Amino acid sequence: MLVVKVGGGRGIGYDMVCVDLAALHAMGRPCLLVHGGSHETNMLATALGHPPRFVTSASGYESRYTDRATLEIFQMAYCGKVNKGIVERLQSLGVPAVGLAGLDGRLLSGPRKATLTIVEQGKKKVLRDDHTGKITSVNTELIRILYDAGYMLAVCPPAISDDHIAVNVDGDRAAARIAEALGVDELIILSNVPGLLRNPVDESTLVDKIATENLDDYFDYAKGRMKKKLMAVKEALAGGVKRVILGDARVAQPIQRALAGRGTVIGAATDH
Amino acid sequence: MLVVKVGGGRGIGYDMVCVDLAALHAMGRPCLLVHGGSHETNMLATALGHPPRFVTSASGYESRYTDRATLEIFQMAYCGKVNKGIVERLQSLGVPAVGLAGLDGRLLSGPRKATLTIVEQGKKKVLRDDHTGKITSVNTELIRILYDAGYMLAVCPPAISDDHIAVNVDGDRAAARIAEALGVDELIILSNVPGLLRNPVDESTLVDKIATENLDDYFDYAKGRMKKKLMAVKEALAGGVKRVILGDARVAQPIQRALAGRGTVIGAATDH
Numbered sequence: 001m002l003v004v005k006v007g008g009g010r011g012i013g014y015d016m017v018c019v020d021l022a023a024l025h026a027m028g029r030p031c032l033l034v035h036g037g038s039h040e041t042n043m044l045a046t047a048l049g050h051p052p053r054f055v056t057s058a059s060g061y062e063s064r065y066t067d068r069a070t071l072e073i074f075q076m077a078y079c080g081k082v083n084k085g086i087v088e089r090l091q092s093l094g095v096p097a098v099g100l101a102g103l104d105g106r107l108l109s110g111p112r113k114a115t116l117t118i119v120e121q122g123k124k125k126v127l128r129d130d131h132t133g134k135i136t137s138v139n140t141e142l143i144r145i146l147y148d149a150g151y152m153l154a155v156c157p158p159a160i161s162d163d164h165i166a167v168n169v170d171g172d173r174a175a176a177r178i179a180e181a182l183g184v185d186e187l188i189i190l191s192n193v194p195g196l197l198r199n200p201v202d203e204s205t206l207v208d209k210i211a212t213e214n215l216d217d218y219f220d221y222a223k224g225r226m227k228k229k230l231m232a233v234k235e236a237l238a239g240g241v242k243r244v245i246l247g248d249a250r251v252a253q254p255i256q257r258a259l260a261g262r263g264t265v266i267g268a269a270t271d272h
Numbered sequence: 273m274l275v276v277k278v279g280g281g282r283g284i285g286y287d288m289v290c291v292d293l294a295a296l297h298a299m300g301r302p303c304l305l306v307h308g309g310s311h312e313t314n315m316l317a318t319a320l321g322h323p324p325r326f327v328t329s330a331s332g333y334e335s336r337y338t339d340r341a342t343l344e345i346f347q348m349a350y351c352g353k354v355n356k357g358i359v360e361r362l363q364s365l366g367v368p369a370v371g372l373a374g375l376d377g378r379l380l381s382g383p384r385k386a387t388l389t390i391v392e393q394g395k396k397k398v399l400r401d402d403h404t405g406k407i408t409s410v411n412t413e414l415i416r417i418l419y420d421a422g423y424m425l426a427v428c429p430p431a432i433s434d435d436h437i438a439v440n441v442d443g444d445r446a447a448a449r450i451a452e453a454l455g456v457d458e459l460i461i462l463s464n465v466p467g468l469l470r471n472p473v474d475e476s477t478l479v480d481k482i483a484t485e486n487l488d489d490y491f492d493y494a495k496g497r498m499k500k501k502l503m504a505v506k507e508a509l510a511g512g513v514k515r516v517i518l519g520d521a522r523v524a525q526p527i528q529r530a531l532a533g534r535g536t537v538i539g540a541a542t543d544h
Contacts, residue, residue, distance in 0.1 A: 044348070048319055072353055076316070080352025081344055084430070084438065087375055092436035098377040098414075103359055105370040105423055142370075145421050149413070151377055158356070164364035166356065 001030045001147070001184050004255055005175035007191035008036025008078075009225070012249045014086050017190065020255040022093035025152060031255070032143065032182070033154045034175040035086060037078035038064075044081075045073045055118040055127065061231075062224055065116065066131040066168040071158065074168060075101070078156045086154045098151045100142075102135070102159035103166050107143070108174055110136035112161035133167030135159055135174055138181035172232035180239030187241050188258045189229060190249035195264030196221060196230070210266045212237050233266050243267035273302045273419070273456050276527055277447035279463035280308025280350075281497070284521045286358050289462065292527040294365035297424060303527070304415065304454070305426045306447040307358060309350035310336075316353075317345045327390040327399065333503075334496055337388065338403040338440040343430065346440060347373070350428045358426045370423045372414075374407070374431035375438050379415070380446055382408035384433035405431055405439030407446055410453035444504035452511030459513050460530045461501060462521035467536030468493060468502070482538040484509050505538050515539035 002024070006017045014035070021031055041064075042052045050073060053065040066074060083099040090097035102108030111134055116127040146153055157174060158166040172189055179187040198205035198221050210218055215234055222230045233244045244266045247258030257263070274296070278289045286307070293303055313336075314324045322345060325337040338346060355371040362369035374380030383406055388399040418425055429446060430438040444461055451459040470477035470493050482490055487506055494502045505516045516538045519530030529535070 072357075075356045076348035076352035078352070079356050080348035080350070084347045084351050084373055084375060085344075087373075088432065088436065088438045091375065091378065091432055096377055098372070100370070100376075101356055101359075103356060103363065104372075105368055106363065141421070142423075145417055149417050151414075160360065160363055164360065166360045 001032060001182055003032050003034065003175055003179040003182065003184050003187045005034040005172055005187070005189045006036065006249050007171070008038040008040060008082060009192045010039045011192040012039070014089060016252055016254055017249060018086060018089040018093060020253050021090060021152065022095050023253070024255060025095050030147065031152060032178065033086070033152070034171055034178060035082060035154060035156050036171045037082035037156060040082055041074050041077040044077045045070065048073060055116065055120070058117045058119055058124060061228055063116070063132065063170070064168060065127055067129050068131060071131040071166060071168065075158060075166065078158070083154055083156050090152065090154070096151050097154055098146055099154045102155065102157050102169065102174065105139055105142040106160055107139045107155065108135045108157075108159035108169065108177070109162060110134045110159065112163060112165055112167050131165060131167050133159055133161045133169050135169055135177045138177050140181050143178075143182065170228055170232070172229050173235060176232040176236035176239065176241070179236050179241045183240060185242040186259070187236050187244045188247055188255055189232065189244065190247050190254050190258065191225070191229070192250055193226070194248040195246040196226060200226070207264050210264065212266065212268055215266060237266065273304060273454055275304050275306065275447055275451040275454065275456050275459045277306045277444055277459070277461045278308065278521050279443065280310040280312060280354060281464045282311045283464040284311070286361060288524055288526055289521060290358060290361040290365060292525050293362065293424065294367050295525070296527060297367050302419065303424060304450065305358070305424070306443055306450060307354060307426060307428050308443040309354040309428060312354055313346050313349040316349045317342065320345060327388065327392070330389045330391055330396060333500055335388070335404065335442070336440060337399055339401050340403060343403040343438055343440065347430060347438065350430070355426055355428050362424065362426070368423050369426055370418055371426045374427065374429050374441065374446065377411055377414040378432055379411045379427065380407045380429070380431035380441065380449070381434060382406045382431065384435060384437055384439050403437060403439050405433045405441050407431055407441055407449045410449050412453050415450075415454065442500055442504070444501045445507060448504040448508035448511065448513070451508050451513045455512065457514045458531070459508050459516045460519055460527055461504065461516065462519050462526050462530065463497070463501070464522055465498070466520040467518040468498060472498070479536050482536065484538065484540055487538060509538065
């Protein structure tokens with residue numbers, strides 16, 4: 001099986017990803033899709049008068065502050081609009097898709113982090129009532145029974161916390177955990193950039209290959225969301241995934257392109 | 273298995289239904305929940321500046337006009353907010369719940385009705401671009417593999433049309449179709465009224481029992497949403513369900529109360 005993550009940032013359409021998933025399905029290559037919905041969530045939150053708030057943690061990672069109202073908006077955008085839109089599109093392409101959130105059947109679970117230490121204007125500050133969590137367990141049995149019955153899964157956050165609260169989790173890290181739990185060899189992470197760029201505003205500075213043992217050296221190039229992607233890559237590789245490819249979601253055949261090595265390929269140096 | 277439908281009208285909280293489902297689950301009585309989300313959809317649609325439009329068909333049935341924008345709002349409210357809220361609540365009560373929309377795995381499918389003939393101010397009018405459908409097929413295999421693995425399903429519209437479009441379907445009739453397809457004996461339909469009332473504004477006029485052969489006589493008492501509920505009851509009984517109970521969702525132990533015969537019980541006259 002192949003695990004594919006597609007982001008939910010501005011500029012990402014799911015059509016080309018779905019067409020490519022259908023092509024791979026027809027070729028007999030089973031995939032599990034993990035998707036985001038960040039841009040849809042931002043638009044819905046703004047339209048509902050509860051605009052998104054992004055914060056930077058003390059360790060330098062950006063995340064969405066998720067109070068209960070934001071969590072419900074998040075669920076509407078991710079589980080309602082984006083997930084069901086993808087399932088509908090896949091069905092129209094002949095793929096028997098089933099959409100699940102991480103909380104369904106405790107597909108993705110782990111501890112909640114209710115407080116968040118952030119840095120704002122140089123000062124540390126503690127935010128409470130955050131509905132964010134970390135995935136420590138993947139219900140691979142649920143994945144396998146649906147997979148064995150021939151269904152393709154489209155999975156999205158939220159996950160469910162150990163104390164049974166729906167929690168926002170990072171989609172890239174969710175995909176990494178799923179890939180690790182399923183013991184797959186390859187994880188594809190697609191977003192609205194061609195891969196890791198040495199200069200984030202210049203797409204010609206794409207890093208095309210990184211040997212696992214050198215990955216830490218590249219964190220300096222990663223800004224914003226890309227920093228979390230590299231953390232997800234690191235976790236996936238540490239968990240036994242052999243190769244992770246950061247690819248471009250905005251092109252035709254985005255998954256097959258990534259499989260062919262277009263993007264940033266991270267893995268064992270023997271691949272060089 | 274028991275099929276339970278809970279409406280999504282104003283005044284319905286899902287807490288008591290979830291607590292009762294958890295009690296039945298603990299007693300070893302498996303249930304499948306079908307739920308609505310009408311009030312949440314109305315509120316979201318209004319907040320997003322695309323207020324709901326209810327129309328009356330030429331045959332006198334009220335329904336929601338569902339253009340594409342409404343369908344997406346509908347999915348956000350039903351599949352995102354209500355469904356995932358119920359799954360979260362059930363998990364917190366120890367029930368391994370999985371939420372699915374009718375379009376997941378083509379759980380509920382059938383023809384789309386893209387045009388809708390309505391009566392407005394006494395005049396017939398044709399509305400186009402309606403995303404409404406009728407269920408003619410239930411994927412019982414998907415229900416059974418999840419049920420056999422121990423999961424409780426929470427199912428909601430939309431369904432998927434034969435030409436692969438997400439379509440709004442009536443929740444009561446969806447529950448009737450599921451009950452029929454699974455061959456269950458009992459269907460419970462809970463809403464924000466105690467059952468069928470001879471006088472809709474007087475709860476003391478509850479009809480407590482209807483023999484199947486007399487059901488047609490009671491359609492005159494049914495106004496608005498209740499008319500569709502009776503149609504769903506009729507379809508379920510014609511499909512082999514032995515007993516349908518219209519019960520009150522707003523009380524403690526709503527399912528067990530209905531099973532005990534509180535509400536309007538419709539079925540074979542031998543039950544008298």
